[in-house]
Amino acid sequence: MRSNGKGKIIGIIFAVIIAVAIIKYLGLLIIAGGLGYWGYKKYQNAKRENQKSKLAIVLFSLAGIFFLAFIGNLSIVKQQELANKVPAVPAKVEQTSAVPTTTKSEQTSNIVSTSASNEKADSEQPKRISITLIAGTDGDTFKALVQGKEEKIRLLLVDTPESVKQGTPVQPFAKEASAFTLKQLKQGNLSLELDVSERDKYGRLLGYVWVGDKMLNEMLIEKGYARVAYINPPNVKYVDQFKEIQATAQKSGTGIWSIENYAQEDGFNQKAAQKATAKTESKSNDSSVKESKPKVVTPKKEVVQTYSEPRESSSNVYYKNCSAVRAAGADPIYEGEPGYSRKLDRDGDGVGCER
Numbered sequence: 001m002r003s004n005g006k007g008k009i010i011g012i013i014f015a016v017i018i019a020v021a022i023i024k025y026l027g028l029l030i031i032a033g034g035l036g037y038w039g040y041k042k043y044q045n046a047k048r049e050n051q052k053s054k055l056a057i058v059l060f061s062l063a064g065i066f067f068l069a070f071i072g073n074l075s076i077v078k079q080q081e082l083a084n085k086v087p088a089v090p091a092k093v094e095q096t097s098a099v100p101t102t103t104k105s106e107q108t109s110n111i112v113s114t115s116a117s118n119e120k121a122d123s124e125q126p127k128r129i130s131i132t133l134i135a136g137t138d139g140d141t142f143k144a145l146v147q148g149k150e151e152k153i154r155l156l157l158v159d160t161p162e163s164v165k166q167g168t169p170v171q172p173f174a175k176e177a178s179a180f181t182l183k184q185l186k187q188g189n190l191s192l193e194l195d196v197s198e199r200d201k202y203g204r205l206l207g208y209v210w211v212g213d214k215m216l217n218e219m220l221i222e223k224g225y226a227r228v229a230y231i232n233p234p235n236v237k238y239v240d241q242f243k244e245i246q247a248t249a250q251k252s253g254t255g256i257w258s259i260e261n262y263a264q265e266d267g268f269n270q271k272a273a274q275k276a277t278a279k280t281e282s283k284s285n286d287s288s289v290k291e292s293k294p295k296v297v298t299p300k301k302e303v304v305q306t307y308s309e310p311r312e313s314s315s316n317v318y319y320k321n322c323s324a325v326r327a328a329g330a331d332p333i334y335e336g337e338p339g340y341s342r343k344l345d346r347d348g349d350g351v352g353c354e355r
Contacts, residue, residue, distance in 0.1 A: 009058060016062060032066035035059050128191035128210060138163050139177030139225055142185060146192065146205065154204040155217045156195060157242055159229035161256065161268055171273050173256050177225035184211050184219065196234035206235060221245045224255020227263045319344060322353035 016031060039059030046053035134143040134150060139160025143152055160181075163174035193208040200206055209216040220226035221242055228242045249257055256263045262272040317339035319325045325333050325344060333340050335350040344352030 009055065012059070013062075016066075029067070029070045032063045032070060035063035035066065039063060126193045126208075128193045131190045131192050131209075133185045133188075133190060136178065136182035136185060139174065139181050139220065141204070142181065144190070144192075152202075152204045153192065153209065154200060154206050155220070155226075156206050156208055156235055157228055157231060157239055158217050158220055158226040159267070160220060160226045161273075171268055171270075172259060172262065172276055173225060176255070177220065180223060180225055181216065181220065184216055185209075187211055195237050197232075208238065218242065218245060222249060222254075224249045224252075224257055227256065227268075229265075229267075325353040 016035070036059070039056045042053045042056035042059060046056060129146060131151075131153070132145040134145055136142045137152070140155045140158055141152065143150060145151075146153075160177035161171035161174035162168045163170050163178050189212045191210045192205065193210060195206065195208070198205060198207075211219075215238075217226075217238070218241070221228060222245050228239065228246050231239055249255065256268070259272055259276045262269050262276065319328070319330070319333070319339045319341070322331065322344055325331045325339065328339075330337070330339060331353040333344060333352045335345070335352075340352055342348070
């Protein structure tokens with residue numbers, strides 16, 4: 001009898017599972033009602049026989065489970081219906097775009113393109129970190145406070161001539177690049193835009209530095225203080241933009257591009273730099289020589305005197321000192337000229353008031 005009772009219970013459960021799979025929504029409520037009614041009958045029969053019916057307890061339990069499942073399923077259906085109501089308007093817009101009517105299709109395409117452009121603008125909006133200058137290093141490197149931590153920052157995609165590298169002499173335009181970078185950074189309102197890879201092998205932060213709404217990397221290339229360099233993917237966000245600016249600087253011969261063969265793809269040509277330095281020094285030496293060369297003064301025509309021995313002066317012209325001679329425009333004054341005297345010619349060479 002017990003095995004038959006268990007078999008009946010298993011059969012009931014199996015039938016209930018099949019019913020659940022076939023019937024939805026109200027089916028759960030119907031099953032719960034049927035199981036409850038069945039359990040009630042079993043309970044009444046057992047009561048008349050003064051016995052306890054385990055089957056009635058099982059049926060009541062199953063009825064309760066199916067009733068709770070019905071309640072839960074009902075709430076889920078309501079939530080789905082509410083959710084489905086939200087995209088109703090966009091769905092209509094998409095359907096409208098398929099209609100061949102010119103006016104409606106244009107309106108739909110405008111809506112789609114506007115939303116797409118907004119999403120694109122949001123995704124392309126650069127994320128910048130506010131930074132504070134600590135100290136400058138050279139044209140493409142400096143120290144700054146980044147989120148409360150001191151960091152060394154290396155400007156991405158640019159390379160300026162060396163001014164502080166050990167074993168490397170100061171290259172042309174290195175000091176100018178360093179001075180320009182420091183001047184811009186001191187203006188404040190600085191922010192750092194990172195690319196994909198945040199640091200290099202030296203632990204320096206890599207990025208594009210903004211001074212207000214202007215990018216320092218870009219300004220260095222524009223002024224001819226830097227070349228586009230170290231193009232290492234994936235940090236190539238602005239490389240095409242930088243190359244266009246560099247091409248303009250090259251054409252105009254600005255900064256580093258004013259020295260022939262100086263800025264190369266692999267760096268700065270040291271020989272070209274030395275040649276330019278030597279030429280500059282030569283020009284400066286020539287100018288200094290010209291400045292230090294004594295002024296050649298054409299001597300005034302000597303006045304031939306008819307005296308037999310030199311005299312202090314052959315006229316009544318008298319100069320108290322060389323200032324008076326210069327004021328009269330008579331300097332230098334030669335022996336034999338009016339106003340010449342030994343006190344005006346301290347070295348006794350016959351020429352007084354020499355400059």
